[in-house]
Amino acid sequence: MSDEPLLEEKLIKRSQQKRRMSPLNYKERLFVLTKNSLSYYDGRAEKKFQRGSIELSRIRCVEVVKDEGVLNPCQNKYPFQVVHNTNTLYVFTPSHNSRSAWVQRMKEEIRDNREILTKFHPQFWWEGEWLCCRQEEKQAPGCEEYNPFGDASRKPLPPIPAEDGTYGRHLQPLLPEACDYDEETVVALYDFEGSEPHDLSLVKGGEYVIVERCDVNWYKARNQDGEEGYIPSNYVAEKESGNLAQFAWYSKHVNRNKAEELLRKEDKEGTFIVRESSTRGTYTVSLYSKSMAGNGGGGIKHYRIRETKGSPKQFYLAGKHVFQSIAELITYHQHNAAGLVTRLRYPVGKQDRSAPSTAGFSYEKWEINPSDLTFMKEVGSGQAGVVRLGMWRAQHKVAIKAIKQGAMFEEDFIEEAKVMMKLSHPKLVQLYGVCSQQRPIYIVTEFMEHGCLLDFLRSRRGCMGAASLLSVCLDVCEGMQYLESSSFIHRDLGARNCLVNDALVVKVSDFGMARYILDDQYTSSLGSKFPVKWSPPEVFNFCKYSSKSDIWSYGVLMWEAFTEGRMPFEHSDNHEVVTLVTEGHRLYRPKLATEAIYDIMQMCWQERPEDRPSFSQLCLMISDVLEGDGTLAN
Incomplete structure (x- = not known):
């Protein structure tokens, strides 16, 4: 069968998304090769959780890495590489025989693939350059001819070990499990169209794996096709039943007054929103019903979601109906009023609001090309200069402030702008970047339609x-x-x-x-x-x-x-x-x-x-x- 393991072994993978290499980059994983895919899992006996998978049809090269162990801080000293699409996975085996077995078998499985490389990089991509040819572009063409049938030394590979021959199955994990934060599944809350080649576009409701938390505002993620790139952290939520941010009916930054405004504007029986209460860690369901007002208008009832005492914790709105999670509670009351003034019919949440601002248009992009800006009408002026409505790449509406000559300590501000861009919050006007290579300097920010x-x-x-x-x-x-x-x-x-x-x-x-x-x-x-x-x-x-x-x-x-x-x-x-x-x-x-x-x-x-x-x-x-x-x- 196509899903039966051809090879299975505990090996060590290297995450190369981080800027500098350290032991944090190396993770022990249970690797499984089948006719269809190369997958790797948490290798814990009580639970086998898939951390990643590569379809064999997408692999373009499998080859040993010439290293001598000098740049390898992990205990497995025999690395090989798997090039798939535009990405490279580095895997470390405990012995020469183990590596030969994996490389030979995978080469046999991919030999009929359409996009086999003609050249590859025989050494590591390491802290911003290929060690073999010193090229600084990650997608730079390979510098050595690739042999789909033998290893990099051009010597015949040894035969595949017998089925009972295993390698490295008893390795101790290099790091405590708590350090293994770099791969978790998230759900996209909004669509995101990447603006730079290194970005990854998001589709609302889609699931993605976080490869690296680059900073508080940007993550590196992988989609289900194995494509990787940067995404804004405020566009996704962890896929966990207890994380309410992933649900359309939840709005964290909505207070009682704004909830009532949203519900009255919708004016539908059973319109509701779930929001954070004034007491942190507690939640409120605000529900609109036309039956509550005698003058023909609607009324709003606010229900605090309550918790049972003891363990495990359960949640309820009406005493007879308790649930293991808030999500289950909401799902139940969407079909049954069960003590509420009406059932929860129409959520007013993220689907009714525009996507939030991002900290810059892409990861570490703070310098904006003036040619990407379109200048429109003047909308205001301040101490430092005139503000105009504009567009960035005809996609994003922005405010552009032209700094008057001599109005500011320009060089100091430009340095500070790099820090200010990382300040990102729903109640701050977002700084997207600056145009600092010409005069006047432009400051590009989120556009606010109603002004000051x-x-x-x-x-x-x-x-x-x-x-x-x-x-x-x-x-x-x-x-x-x-x-x-x-x-x-x-x-x-x-x-x-x-x-x-x-x-x-x-x-x-x-x-x-x-x-x-x-x-x-x-x-x-x-x-x-x-x-x-x-x-x-x-x-x-x-x-x-x-x-x-x-x-x-x-x-x-x-x-x-x-x-x-x-x-x-x-x-x-x-x-x-x-x-x-x-x-x-x-x-x-x-x-x-x-x-x-x-x-x-x-x-x-x-x-x-x-x-x-x-x-x-x-x-x-x-x-x-x-x-x-x-x-x-x-």
């Missing part, structure tokens, strides 16, 4: 309730919490430096930019442009910035939101504000703000920085107010 938050608030005066305004504040707080956790200080937070997209999500923009502005009036606490009205005493007195100074500014932003865009201390000049704040005066309570909301603002305006809360604490407090019933009413 300050203008947005002013244009909707009288139209936004307290819950919507507090939801705006929570968006900003979540973005700032991420910056805080990344040890990044904004220095110029205010409604003017937050932007609103077409889904009415508010995102923090221009974080860290104030450091590079050359205008003395903007950067000096004595200057008329300095944001004194958003600054705490330690900043306008000593220019001492920290996450706690950002907290003070955030309190002023909350005040801007609840006054629907009024100017703080609008009847006072900067020098008068310095005196007022130093003497203990604070902004008044806006009419739309409850005492609970104003209390949060005042916490941000504590004179001593150490007495102010963190953004993490603020997020919890604001979420609690949003989740509470009636706490937003004056």
